Amino acid sequence: MSHADPLDVDEDLLKARTPKPDFYLDPLWHRRVVERVFARTWHWLADAESVAPAAFARPVTLAPGSLSEPLVLVRDEHDHLRALSNVCTHRGALVCEAPGHVKRLRCPYHGRRFDLGGHCTAMPEFEEVEGFPSPVDHLARVALAERGPLLFASLAPEHEFDAWFGVLAARLAHLPIARARYDASRSRDFEVEAHWALYCENYLEGFHIPFVHPALAKAVDYASYRTELHPYGSLQIGEALGEDPAIVPPEGAPDEGRRIAGYYALLFPATMLNVYPWGLSLNAVQPLSPTRTRVRFRSYVWDPELLGQGAGGDLARVEFEDEHVVRSVQTALAARLRPRGRYSPTRETGVHHFHRLLARFLTDARA
Ligand code: FES
Ligand SMILES: [Fe+2]
Known part of the structure; x- marks a missing residue:
């Protein structure tokens, strides 16, 4: 860490000094926090009951205002809950614009179709495109965890969910969460x-x-x-x-x-x-x-x-x-x-x- 780093907080608490004000004041650090901290950690996403019925999709935003990542929560016919990118792999429109019962997802812009696991299954006027569809045409899956009424997600988790939530889970184990x-x-x-x-x-x-x-x-x-x-x-x-x-x-x-x-x-x-x-x-x-x-x-x-x-x-x-x-x-x-x-x-x-x-x-x- 450079000498000018506002977060040069000594690991020995007895010697340490709190961060320099630059950390809080400089917009550069704000942007770094979003990309280096928020994009790699877990966040609360939504309430589990907001996607309760089977074959249901709901658009949600992960960390609105900072990450602002458009996702879609999908519960398939077998009750598997997934968080997928809500950004179409064709030219980037939002695939799901409103919550509701669905058998599949269909992009409203040019009709690209995805199953409830996020796989691209069909697209009009793409018959001659080579190697289509391929895995890059599927909607990206996002790490998701459900605990009681809470849903958590992470875009690129630096660590496992249980390393983050486990200690609290032990305290909650005897409670009717x-x-x-x-x-x-x-x-x-x-x-x-x-x-x-x-x-x-x-x-x-x-x-x-x-x-x-x-x-x-x-x-x-x-x-x-x-x-x-x-x-x-x-x-x-x-x-x-x-x-x-x-x-x-x-x-x-x-x-x-x-x-x-x-x-x-x-x-x-x-x-x-x-x-x-x-x-x-x-x-x-x-x-x-x-x-x-x-x-x-x-x-x-x-x-x-x-x-x-x-x-x-x-x-x-x-x-x-x-x-x-x-x-x-x-x-x-x-x-x-x-x-x-x-x-x-x-x-x-x-x-x-x-x-x-x-x-x-x-x-x-x-x-
Ligand atoms: S942007 Fe989705 S089908 Fe074109
Ligand atoms: Fe307080």
């Missing part, structure tokens, strides 16, 4: 006037809870709050204070014997998954520009009676409080008198790990 239902009334998209990484950094530490979230601080035990680091992200574990409902892991499960108010997982780079006694919430964080971020917030409920209680109770208030501090950091990013920060060894391991992962992906020559 398959029963979790998408709740539109508790879901929304919103935009934050800040760099996406600032939004993530704030999420990655519970350090600010006593200062920024006075109500949440009464539900989560700060003394036992901890962060685990994983190869592709980190998991924060907040134990419950008082009598509020809690997740009580059974014998043999990770965290057995504890009362968990919330799990907070950041799946690198930008998927936040929170687990509460009532269900899951997901924040898909999407960089739009160096100063603008879209957050797609989704709720999946398995126990509606527990909504509104404990650490997962007033999420709108917590979000408002977080956005206030994130915008404060954004406002001061370009300050001439802003030094590079240091990390707390007890409270900011997740932030340091996030910066190290960013540096690794951004400097990897394969990108």
Whole structure:
């Protein structure tokens, strides 16, 4: 990494300094993040139930605003779910423009046909074209994974899905994730006037809870709050204070014997998954520009009676409080008198790990 690299964050947290402001301010780094980080990692794509019936296709966009990759989710007659490129291999029109039942896909521009596995099967006026159709005429397949109500995808994954999701999956194993239902009334998209990484950094530490979230601080035990680091992200574990409902892991499960108010997982780079006694919430964080971020917030409920209680109770208030501090950091990013920060060894391991992962992906020559 060159001396001028804004992400020259020392691997030793005790010596490290936080990234230089250039990382957040320079549009060049924004573009590099999209191509070298987002194109090679996993992202939330859609809700599994949005393509529930067999022989069904739905156009979706992977990471709209950053990757903005047009895909089509297809469930075939045998209930196999696939994510395919939605870009026609002839001259690039969108193959599927609206969700619906289908027996095959047919490009609306010149009629090229594909089966529900994405294979090009026929094309008018192409009888004399040599070697047609060949594999390059098929729609590209994109890596897809389904877990409970969630679908995740990756364009060119640098690692296996389970290396990314496995640690959280172990925590979810005893919870009724398959029963979790998408709740539109508790879901929304919103935009934050800040760099996406600032939004993530704030999420990655519970350090600010006593200062920024006075109500949440009464539900989560700060003394036992901890962060685990994983190869592709980190998991924060907040134990419950008082009598509020809690997740009580059974014998043999990770965290057995504890009362968990919330799990907070950041799946690198930008998927936040929170687990509460009532269900899951997901924040898909999407960089739009160096100063603008879209957050797609989704709720999946398995126990509606527990909504509104404990650490997962007033999420709108917590979000408002977080956005206030994130915008404060954004406002001061370009300050001439802003030094590079240091990390707390007890409270900011997740932030340091996030910066190290960013540096690794951004400097990897394969990108
Ligand atoms: S662009 Fe699809 S058939 Fe021509
Ligand atoms: Fe917060």
